[in-house]
Amino acid sequence: xxxxxxxxxxxxxxxxxxxxxxxxxxxxxxEKPADLAAAPDELHIGDLPIGQMRAEHMMLxxxxxxxxxxxxxxYITYDGDEYEKSIQNGCLACHSKQEFCGKCHNFAGVNPYxxxxxxxxxxxxx
Amino acid sequence: xxxxxxxxxxxxxxTGIGLGLSAADxxxxxxxxxxxxxxxxxxxxxxxxxVDVRKLQTAEExxxxxxxxxxxxxxxTLIPEKDDIKHEIKWIWNDTYGHAFPDQVNxxxxxxxxxxxxxxxxxxxxxxxxxxVCPTKATFKRPDGIVQQDMHRCIGCRFxxxxxxxxxxxxxxxxxxxxxxxxNPEYPTRTMGVVEKCTFCSERLEKGQQPAxxxxxxxxxxxxxxNDPESEVRKILKSNFSLQRKPELGTMPSVFYVIGGxxxxx
Ligand code: SF4
Ligand code: SF4
Ligand code: SF4
Numbered sequence: 052x053x054x055x056x057x058x059x060x061x062x063x064x065x066x067x068x069x070x071x072x073x074x075x076x077x078x079x080x081x082e083k084p085a086d087l088a089a090a091p092d093e094l095h096i097g098d099l100p101i102g103q104m105r106a107e108h109m110m111l112x113x114x115x116x117x118x119x120x121x122x123x124x125x126y127i128t129y130d131g132d133e134y135e136k137s138i139q140n141g142c143l144a145c146h147s148k149q150e151f152c153g154k155c156h157n158f159a160g161v162n163p164y165x166x167x168x169x170x171x172x173x174x175x176x177x
Numbered sequence: 178x179x180x181x182x183x184x185x186x187x188x189x190x191x192t193g194i195g196l197g198l199s200a201a202d203x204x205x206x207x208x209x210x211x212x213x214x215x216x217x218x219x220x221x222x223x224x225x226x227x228v229d230v231r232k233l234q235t236a237e238e239x240x241x242x243x244x245x246x247x248x249x250x251x252x253x254t255l256i257p258e259k260d261d262i263k264h265e266i267k268w269i270w271n272d273t274y275g276h277a278f279p280d281q282v283n284x285x286x287x288x289x290x291x292x293x294x295x296x297x298x299x300x301x302x303x304x305x306x307x308x309x310v311c312p313t314k315a316t317f318k319r320p321d322g323i324v325q326q327d328m329h330r331c332i333g334c335r336f337x338x339x340x341x342x343x344x345x346x347x348x349x350x351x352x353x354x355x356x357x358x359x360x361n362p363e364y365p366t367r368t369m370g371v372v373e374k375c376t377f378c379s380e381r382l383e384k385g386q387q388p389a390x391x392x393x394x395x396x397x398x399x400x401x402x403x404n405d406p407e408s409e410v411r412k413i414l415k416s417n418f419s420l421q422r423k424p425e426l427g428t429m430p431s432v433f434y435v436i437g438g439x440x441x442x443x
Contacts (some may be wrong), residue, residue, distance in 0.1 A: 120327045123319065125383045140363055167368035168328065176354040176366065 076160075084154040097129040105155075112138070112165070138169040148174055217429060218303050218404065223322035224377055224431065225403035226388070227410045227419070228296055231437040232397035239271050242296055245393035246375070251366045253356035266347040268375040269298040269390055277434075280423050290436075296390070296398065299324065299345040299375040300422060300430030307337035307346065322403075322431060323377045333370040342426050346374045403431060 052058070091102025099111070115136035118124040126133050135141045146152060148171035156163065170176055233239055246269045247254055256264045271294040274286070278295075305324045307316050315330035316337050338346045352369045360366075364380070367373050377400075378388035391398040401410035410433075413419075419433040 116329055120325070120329070121317070123379070123383065125380070139365060164368075168365040170354075170362075170366060172362040176357065176360060 081158050084158055096132075096134065097127075109163070138165060139171070143171050147171075218322060220320055220322065220404060222320075222402050223303070223404045224301065224382075225322070225401065225410050226298070226377075226391065226432045227399045227401075227413050227435060228432065229397050229399070229413070229417075229435040230293065230295055231435065232395065233294075233296070238395065238397070239294055239296065241393045242390045242398065243269055243271065245389040248359045249361050249364060249378075249381075249389045250376075251353075251357050251361055251364050253353035254358050255356040256351060256353070257356075264350050266349065266353060266373065268347075268373070269296055271295065272297055277422060278420060280425060281420070295434060297343070297345075297422075298390070298432060299341075299377075300343055300428065300432045301375075301377055303429035303431060304427055306340040306342070306428060310336040310340040312336065319379075323379055325376060325379060326372070326374060328365075328367060328371050328373070331371040333372065335372060337372055342423055342428065343430075346372050348372050 091100060091105070093101050095101050095104040099107075104111075115127075119136050125136060127136055128134070142152075148166075233242075246252065250268060252268060253266050256266070258264075274281075274290045274293055274295060277297055301322055301324045303322065305316075305318055308318050308324060311317075312334060313330045313332055315328075315332070316324065316326045318324050333348065335348055338348060349367050349369050349371055354366050357366065378386070378390075381388060386392070388398075388400050391400045399409050399413060401408040403410055405411065413435060414433060417435045419435045421430040421433055424430065
């Protein structure tokens with residue numbers, strides 16, 4: 052085999068890179084958030100079932116973002132109550148960033164960059 | 178194919194006219210915007226600010242206006258100077274007459290004006306060059322005249338900073354979070370790599386509040402609808418001589434400065 056050493060070394064590096072996510076997380080157990088077991092059919096504020104909110108909240112936030120920033124439509128009314136379409140003044144008014152958002156994001160291994168600008172009072176400017 | 182001279186000229190002039198027409202079409206906007214004679218907004222609402230510098234005297238009065246904006250919008254004021262480079266984020270700031278109105282070439286202004294400071298902010302231009310150059314449409318003009326910036330879309334290319342003739346925009350070279358003096362939990366911060374500027378307090382207008390700087394100015398800064406003949410801003414402009422910054426550029430600023438004579442320029 053020509054250049055056998057280089058090929059094998061290359062293969063080892065390649066395999067090490069590809070499997071990197073697996074062995075870095077090996078042996079770590081991240082507790083499944085208890086909230087995930089909560090009734091998915093119950094309604095969140097408004098008309099979205101909790102299960103759907105869990106799966107699609109990012110799409111909703113994306114839609115709200117455009118409505119607020121580009122359309123100037125900051126408020127939304129559900130059941131006669133007015134809510135602000137805002138992470139800091141809306142979502143975090145009821146949910147805790149660490150205990151609610153953080154637990155699940157952590158479990159799913161996602162690190163949304165919403166938090167680069169939107170911050171929670173409880174945590175301060177992390 | 179044989180083509181005689183006469184035929185050639187005919188064809189050439191037709192092509193020429195065609196090219197000329199389409200070029201005129203293409204550059205119509207540019208020429209209009211740069212000539213300063215283009216149409217002004219006729220929308221029902223065009224927000225504007227009138228700054229009456231006669232009502233501003235003490236350093237404390239000037240500072241109160243700037244601090245109100247800084248605090249409410251989480252503006253990092255504590256970024257240290259490094260290697261003589263000053264990273265400054267400013268939505269509203271105070272500067273001299275010469276810097277505010279470099280086009281005013283009359284050098285016989287009252288002496289006191291050379292010391293006088295002027296609060297400067299984004300002009301929310303009716304013809305905003307920053308909007309024209311933004312490649313992502315992150316900066317855009319709302320129907321009510323506010324030149325808004327969508328931070329989610331900004332890629333930090335800084336074209337808008339090069340285009341703005343007023344220095345109204347600042348770029349976040351560093352993460353601003355550690356340098357915010359007084360944080361407001363109801364407003365987001367920015368992140369490294371985006372440009373920011375005054376928003377005319379659009380988030381406060383939605384709640385029926387006045388812009389924070391106007392509120393803190395004791396009547397020196399008046400905010401209102403320029404297209405409503407009965408509004409306070411229009412009344413002030415009707416009865417006082419006012420200046421706009423670099424109006425010859427055709428940007429049509431929505432910020433006006435009422436300037437008194439010597440007795441006011443304290
Ligand atoms: S002052 Fe500058 S940033 Fe503001 S609208 Fe005009 S060009 Fe854009
Ligand atoms: S820096 Fe951001 S707002 Fe400015 S032109 Fe580039 S994308 Fe647009
Ligand atoms: S209008 Fe609002 S955002 Fe603009 S300078 Fe005044 S306080 Fe700041």
